[in-house]
């Protein structure tokens with residue numbers, strides 16, 4: 001059961017069947033997809049959006065989730081926020097690793113509003129309140145907008161890695177402040 005999370009301006013909620021048009025609009029855009037995956041491709045049909053929505057809804061976990069990020073003032077969906085086990089590099093199909101990643105996909109109409117950082121900050125708080133020790137994020141090396149979100153929410157850049165997704169990515173990490181070991 002994906003828990004609902006509220007921030008000053010946003011409500012993060014489970015996906016609903018009525019979100020299919022938003023999902024199609026979001027993932028059919030090259031500016032959204034261009035840095036996602038090793039072979040970026042836009043969504044081409046509404047039926048793919050229906051399948052994606054079903055996958056989103058299937059992630060039923062007390063801590064992990066894929067949330068619909070909506071604006072509180074009018075309920076408008078503005079993006080997706082993800083907290084889930086990250087696939088390790090290896091033979092296809094990739095198997096998930098023990099690490100948990102945070103990620104964000106926002107509609108370009110709503111970039112530049114601070115929504116991704118606001119939603120991600122709240123999801124990190126949820127993750128750490130639930131006891132996760134660490135959360136990672138990976139980005140395409142040229143995805144500066146996403147790297148800025150990582151920095152804004154307090155993640156530390158740890159250089160490049162090929163550990164995940166069979167891809168060379170920039171790695172960002174944040175430790176749970178309640179359980180982090182002090183540096184010597």
Ligand SMILES: CC(C)(COP(=O)(O)OP(=O)(O)OC[C@H]1O[C@@H](n2cnc3c(N)ncnc32)[C@H](O)[C@@H]1OP(=O)(O)O)[C@@H](O)C(=O)NCCC(=O)NCCS
Pocket residue numbers: 031032033035036103104105106107110111112113114115116117118138139140143145146148149152
């Ligand atoms: C990555 C992505 C979510 C970043 O979106 P974003 O809107 O730039 O990120 P934020 O929510 O942190 O917003 C920050 C911007 O809002 C501005 N802003 C306006 N009001 C703000 C507020 N109240 N609080 C914080 N920032 C605010 C900031 O100044 C900043 O603008 P700038 O980049 O021009 O300096 C977006 O580009 C995206 O969805 N891209 C496609 C998908 C993708 O690549 N995902 C990542 C895969 S790894």
